[in-house]
Amino acid sequence: DTGVSQDPRHKITKRGQNVTFRCDPISEHNRLYWYRQTLGQGPEFLTYFQNEAQLEKSRLLSDRFSAERPKGSFSTLEIQRTEQGDSAMYLCASSLIQENTEAFFGQGTRLTVV
């Protein structure tokens, strides 16, 4: 297993377009997290899944954002009608359910909205 994988690594889109990012977690990990990070800030929590169930969503996740994990494996994060303020690094992490285990992050998807 090569760790958490995110695709694409970079995305440039025009304002108003829809974008979708993919995250493939470590294979046996039940939990999957999405974060957004802007320059000079720590990662901001967006949402997390336990298997296929989305257990928590941040208020940051407006109705233009949706995330899925249909089979409890990979996850997608879609942003509709992108705005310039959506420009950020989108990070995915995965972990086991047990609370005493590490979370591992992917390399992120850098989104630029022009």
Add this chain to the structure above:
Amino acid sequence: KQEVTQIPAALSVPEGENLVLNCSFTDSAIYNLQWFRQDPGKGLTSLLLIQSSQREQTSGRLNASLDKSSGRSTLYIAASQPGDSATYLCAVRGSGDMRFGAGTRLTVKP
């Protein structure tokens, strides 16, 4: 809602110095605390995980402590090297999500 604060925001030291990074959190009902390193434009690399029942964890030149009752953790880096230059982030894990501080940007000068 859990709030995580990291002090200082930036730190510059000469090579060879020992240093301490601080992390504080508002809700002591945590399961674990994890320290990460982030290089510019990259994802996060896990450094150390401290479980809520532990007081300390060591890996090489790194030592992390946890005082859950006072809501504090420190990351001690011994004999710093230029390759340690990065942003260091602490993350507090509650019953579900993980919450991060804004990080400490460390520069180690040769």
